[in-house]
Amino acid sequence: MSEQSVESVVREFWRLMATNDFHAVKSVLAPEFIMEWPQSKERIRGPERFCQMNAEYPTTSRWEFRVNQLVASGESVVTQVSLTDGTQSAEPVSFFTVRACKITRLVEYWPEPFAPAENRRHLVELMT
Numbered sequence: 001m002s003e004q005s006v007e008s009v010v011r012e013f014w015r016l017m018a019t020n021d022f023h024a025v026k027s028v029l030a031p032e033f034i035m036e037w038p039q040s041k042e043r044i045r046g047p048e049r050f051c052q053m054n055a056e057y058p059t060t061s062r063w064e065f066r067v068n069q070l071v072a073s074g075e076s077v078v079t080q081v082s083l084t085d086g087t088q089s090a091e092p093v094s095f096f097t098v099r100a101c102k103i104t105r106l107v108e109y110w111p112e113p114f115a116p117a118e119n120r121r122h123l124v125e126l127m128t
Helices: 003-016 020-030 047-058 119-121
Strands: 029-037 042-045 064-073 076-084 093-099 102-110
Touching: 003 020, 003 064, 003 076, 003 093, 020 029, 020 047, 029 047, 042 047, 076 102
Parallel strands: 029 102
Antiparallel strands: 029 042, 064 076, 076 093, 093 102
């Protein structure tokens, strides 16, 4: 599978997520799909549970997704995405494994924003 097609599978994943029809995402997930959140030590097995979890997640509005960066190499794709429902927002970093045009594994890190340290204030500029 070429890097181009591996990349297109992950772009389609994010496109489908942006429709907010989370069960449609199953079309790019392998039957043996596994998603892991190392920070909370949670694992979801199977496309159905993954899609149900997203459909049941509390929200105030429709989710919006913006792919800020995507890097593909072999069967691996890494994305950094901005997402928001207008109230909640996050910047997850996601590691995908794609085989036979389906996502078999997704490992996501959800970093929490934090205030800049005072001891480096003279060295940095704040981003908006």
